[in-house]
Amino acid sequence: MDNDLFPLLQLCDSNFPSGAFSHSFGLETYIQEQIIVDKESFKTALSVFVDKQLVFSDGLACRLSYEVLESGRGMDELLEIDRLLFVSTLAKETREGNRRIEERMAKLCMDLYAIPALGEYLYFIKNKQGFGHSALVFAFVAHHLQIDKEKILSAYLFASVSSLTQNAVRGVPLGQTDGQRLLVEIQVKINEAKNTIMKLTKDDLGAVSPGLEIAQMRHERLPVRLFMS
Template sequence: MWDINTNSLLALLQWCDSNFPSGAFNHSFGLETYLQEGLVTDAATFREWLTVYLNEQLVYSDGLGCRLAYEALDEGRMEELWALDRLLTVQNLPWESREGVRRIGERMIRLAAELYEDPSLKQYRDRILRKRSYGHPAVAFAMVARLMQAEKPTAVLACLYSSVSSMVQNGVRAIPLGQTEGQRLLMHMQPALLQAVEAVERLTTDDIGIVSPGLEWSQMKHERLNTRLFMS
């Protein structure tokens, strides 16, 4: 287990808050397809879907991206960081999901650059404005976590938890589930989140984008659903 200081804990709690205005509440990243096809209908089936989403997509995108971004920042390899931003974006094949992640990342970077006096954050924001970078939540989390002197595993955990927490809230609205059931689900996901952090540590850059075909297919099919609550 790793240590975490109070300042970094408070900063990361702010970024993981479901009220943080990242726009994640607008996106289901394919969950809505499973809902309309009758494959996710209650808390039990949603937990199955969420576990697959964490282990078969988030680990190989946001989790691994956050770890690699943290390492690049730690060693001052900024060109590698910008290359990672591009790689994380272009490997996301479904258009809606790719655009959704880009919008969330862009908003997070803009907010971070306004909240913290950090040259790297401002450089990232400027690159996005000049269309030289896309913006990705995993890179944003790594930048803020490192700025707050949080340990690398903590940064990865916060990044993964934020995505899972947002998805739980969206599931509570869409299935629908009670708020208590949503909190119970988040509690049950805690061991899986810790295991996901350990899995991320064993991966390499070559593993970016190894996503379950079923998840990608559901995200592509979302574009053609008859009725939609979410943008992706």
């Protein structure tokens, strides 16, 4: 068995206390508007989220960050990716959600692995020279543990999809079985997304869907909410 399998399983575990269970990243807006009403309508929305948000924002940032660490080019480029992620995220709740998830994940990963570069990243965030995003944390952990770039990218995409699916089980609501069926069906989409990300450049970072951004911005005005974003 690969030695890097266990850290990947731990990072992708729904019990990993990152706080992602508190966020829908705009999908709750579609639930309340009854655009998402069942497994198939959620699968459609989730596929768009993967193709846009995860490919052109979070996933691409994870890959770019890993490559910066791999090349040893330094913290300045990582902070630039961090900044681009922040300024290209228009919805305040989504920016704050990403920051909170990063904060929890980074502190826990520091306790688990004591990664010097991650500690430096947290120092810059604490001193208001960075913003924070889980995509970079995944890259720090993967590079430190010498996990293959494509493996960690697939793991990051799956962890994001799995978290949103579990939230949909509560929010739509979906049955647990439908949630697990969806995670099987979406694996092809995740692999396609990973392959697309591997072909993109830094210039593509932030090219997300306007419809999704509007849903994320409208979420903060919903009269009743299960999720923070």
